Amino acid sequence: MKIGVLDHVSIPVSDLTRSIMFYDAVLIVLGLHRTAGGDDVAGYGADSDLPCSFWILKETGSNAAKPGLGLHISFRAVDREQVHAFHAAALAHGGRDAGRPGPRPHYSSGFYGAFVFDPDGIKIEALVREDLL
DSSP states (O other): OOOOSOOOEEEEESOHHHHHHHHHHHHHTTTOEEEEEOSSEEEEESOTTSOOSEEEEEOOGGGOOOOEEEEEEEEEOSSHHHHHHHHHHHHHTTOEEEEEEEEOTTTOTTEEEEEEEOTTSEEEEEEEEGGGO
């Protein structure tokens, strides 16, 4: 069995309800669903029988969201259409454009991605690495 380097990522959000609405709409196009949650947290994964790979947490004092270019989270897409759907869903649900869908050959030869800022200003991305397909 191959084991990846990352198990999960979690980020703090200032308004959990607003962020759930945003991430529900944005991540569904990439095949991730909200499969766990509580009063202060929501978790997303590809299957409810597997652990969540992405979590949003209601911020509290010491874990306040720190938007900016120093942090960004990248989600793998299966094709260019998913990248475009991700970008469109993000903009339609309160996200801000940070890089329209398109090739980024300066990153790698098969890189096709899109970047947005979530409602708290955290930079997220969807990409397909066409050279690995």
